[in-house]
Amino acid sequence: MHRTAQDIYDSFVEFARTFGAFQLFFLRLLRHSPSMLTSRFGVVVGQVYNAGALSLVIVMVCGLFVGAVLALQAYSNMSRFNAEDWTGVAAALALLKELGPVMTAILFAGRAGTALTSEIGLMKATDQLSAMEMMAVNPVRRVVVPRFLGGVIAMPLLAAVFSAVGLFGAHLVGVELFQVDVGSFWQQIQLMVEPADVREGIYKSIVFGIAASLIAVWEGYNTVPTAEGVGRATTRTVVITAITVLVFDFMITAVLI
Amino acid sequence: MGDGSDNLIEIRNLKYSRGARPIFDGLDLNIRRGEVTAIMGPSGTGKTTLLRLITRQLIPQQGTILVDGIDISTLNTSHLYQLRRRFGMLFQNGALLTDLSVFENVAFPLREHTNLSDRLIRHIVLTKLHAVGLRGAAGLMPAELSGGMARRVALARAMVMDPDILIYDEPFVGLDPISMGVIVRLVRRMNDALGITSIIVSHDVQEVATVADCSYLLSDGQVAASGSPDELSTATSVLVRQFMHGMADGPVAFHYDAPSYEEQLLGRDS
Ligand SMILES: Nc1ncnc2c1ncn2[C@@H]1O[C@H](COP(=O)(O)OP(=O)(O)OP(=O)(O)O)[C@@H](O)[C@H]1O
Ligand SMILES: [Mg+2]
Numbered sequence: 437m438h439r440t441a442q443d444i445y446d447s448f449v450e451f452a453r454t455f456g457a458f459q460l461f462f463l464r465l466l467r468h469s470p471s472m473l474t475s476r477f478g479v480v481v482g483q484v485y486n487a488g489a490l491s492l493v494i495v496m497v498c499g500l501f502v503g504a505v506l507a508l509q510a511y512s513n514m515s516r517f518n519a520e521d522w523t524g525v526a527a528a529l530a531l532l533k534e535l536g537p538v539m540t541a542i543l544f545a546g547r548a549g550t551a552l553t554s555e556i557g558l559m560k561a562t563d564q565l566s567a568m569e570m571m572a573v574n575p576v577r578r579v580v581v582p583r584f585l586g587g588v589i590a591m592p593l594l595a596a597v598f599s600a601v602g603l604f605g606a607h608l609v610g611v612e613l614f615q616v617d618v619g620s621f622w623q624q625i626q627l628m629v630e631p632a633d634v635r636e637g638i639y640k641s642i643v644f645g646i647a648a649s650l651i652a653v654w655e656g657y658n659t660v661p662t663a664e665g666v667g668r669a670t671t672r673t674v675v676i677t678a679i680t681v682l683v684f685d686f687m688i689t690a691v692l693i
Numbered sequence: 694m695g696d697g698s699d700n701l702i703e704i705r706n707l708k709y710s711r712g713a714r715p716i717f718d719g720l721d722l723n724i725r726r727g728e729v730t731a732i733m734g735p736s737g738t739g740k741t742t743l744l745r746l747i748t749r750q751l752i753p754q755q756g757t758i759l760v761d762g763i764d765i766s767t768l769n770t771s772h773l774y775q776l777r778r779r780f781g782m783l784f785q786n787g788a789l790l791t792d793l794s795v796f797e798n799v800a801f802p803l804r805e806h807t808n809l810s811d812r813l814i815r816h817i818v819l820t821k822l823h824a825v826g827l828r829g830a831a832g833l834m835p836a837e838l839s840g841g842m843a844r845r846v847a848l849a850r851a852m853v854m855d856p857d858i859l860i861y862d863e864p865f866v867g868l869d870p871i872s873m874g875v876i877v878r879l880v881r882r883m884n885d886a887l888g889i890t891s892i893i894v895s896h897d898v899q900e901v902a903t904v905a906d907c908s909y910l911l912s913d914g915q916v917a918a919s920g921s922p923d924e925l926s927t928a929t930s931v932l933v934r935q936f937m938h939g940m941a942d943g944p945v946a947f948h949y950d951a952p953s954y955e956e957q958l959l960g961r962d963s
Contacts, residue, residue, distance in 0.1 A: 555792075558791075559790075559791070562786065562788060562791070563784050563785075563786060563788035564788050564789070564790050564791065566745075566750055566784070566788065567782070567784055567788035567789075567790070567847075568790075569750060569777070570748060570750070570777055570780060570782040570784075571777070571801065571802045571805065571850075571854075572774040572775070572777040572778045572802075572805075572806065573801075573802075573805050574774075578805070
């Protein structure tokens with residue numbers, strides 16, 4: 437009994453310590469971000485391209501199918517009320533407010549996030565970060581910050597692509613397959629989707645972008661510098677990002693509703 | 694600069710341990726200005742660790758390290774970075790940046806710390822690559838290099854900012870005899886022509902003898918012997934003779950600390 441209490445206490449202390457270090461790390465990134473954005477914008481753009489290009493294809497393919505399946509579900513549900521014209525609205529709202537940001541963040545973690553973690557982790561394992569230290573170059577500023585910013589900028593763009601392609605998928609199913617009138621399909625969307633709905637999706641994709649990128653670079657920077665350590669760190673990136681994104685999604689939605 | 698003494702680096706009573714395992718236990722060591730100092734010792738004695746302590750990538754539990762008269766433990770980050778710009782370091786495995794080409798790797802410190810024009814950078818980088826015989830490899834990526842080539846590129850990178858102090862961690866491992874000769878002469882020439890202070894970590898007794906002014910032999914967390922290569926090779930101490938002539942038996946343990954072999958094989962150690 438005594439042991440269990442001690443164990444719980446120990447793991448709580450350990451958690452608090454890690455969480456504190458995580459926050460400090462975040463502050464360090466924020467401190468270096470403005471100068472990186474102004475003086476080395478090219479490096480950041482390179483990382484936006486890296487993170488974005490890596491995830492673009494998978495985001496588009498998934499967006500298409502998620503939009504299509506949403507339209508399938510919406511059509512079958514709406515037809516119970518003879519409200520087939522609302523198929524587009526139902527799919528669009530689900531995409532913009534929920535599935536666009538959430539799915540994109542999870543795909544991003546799986547594709548670009550793991551790449552960031554293993555890249556930084558391997559740089560650490562092969563002394564590249566130490567070598568930078570020795571060349572009087574701060575590796576947090578030069579390696580971690582641009583990758584973090586690249587992810588933060590790429591995420592909302594990817595979420596927008598996801599939602600746009602998703603709407604196209606919904607159009608294919610609703611209009612082409614089920615013959616919903618194309619005019620009313622899109623007009624209903626224009627009438628019913630409000631700027632606040634779009635804003636909700638944008639807020640979420642920004643928050644998720646920060647969370648996913650931060651977790652990915654943190655895991656990479658704190659990798660145990662061995663092959664096994666890098667493997668574990670990439671796995672953790674995906675798992676922790678997925679949980680974090682879903683919890684944040686619930687909280688943001690609860691606040692905004 | 695500094696206190697003008699002959700010693701560029703002075704290490705006093707250095708104590709450092711990894712967990713419960715002491716690596717250094719009261720180490721005293723001087724690196725003389727303008728000379729090539731070799732640090733030798735059996736694998737795992739802490740030679741790489743010592744280099745990391747000198748450059749404050751690691752912080753000792755006790756003792757002082759003076760670089761040019763300055764106690765490096767008192768430096769703040771920006772002063773530390775200023776000091777590090779006077780160092781060039783060749784890592785044991787090269788540590789090239791894998792996402793940059795050979796050329797960009799060597800150009801990296803210049804791009805980070807100077808505003809030189811592209812033409813000038815190109816000129817400097819190609820000169821340094823030429824010195825290590827790899828001008829033709831400028832366009833390759835680090836993954837396309839052999840281990841020895843990677844270390845030579847890393848050497849070019851370490852020299853590119855014209856440092857005052859060059860630190861080499863095992864520069865001769867994995868080099869063929871020809872490159873070895875070239876690199877040994879390069880190390881010596883840079884030292885003499887540019888007045889650089891060099892620290893070489895190596896197991897290679899012969900090569901060290903041709904290039905070093907002074908050698909330290911580390912063992913058990915302390916300096917076991919020191920002196921010019923001649924002094925060491927004619928030393929009568931059992932320990933020095935064991936290392937210089939590569940004998941398994943002697944005061945330097947070939948084995949990492951372990952419980953008795955017999956006990957462990959019989960499964961009695963737990
Ligand atoms: N990250 C680490 N964590 C724990 N112990 C370490 C770590 N790095 C090195 N050590 C220990 O420190 C000791 C010294 O290591 P170091 O790399 O300095 O040896 P070395 O003299 O450079 O050996 P070699 O000639 O093989 O390169 C070793 O016994 C090793 O077990
Ligand atoms: Mg070593």
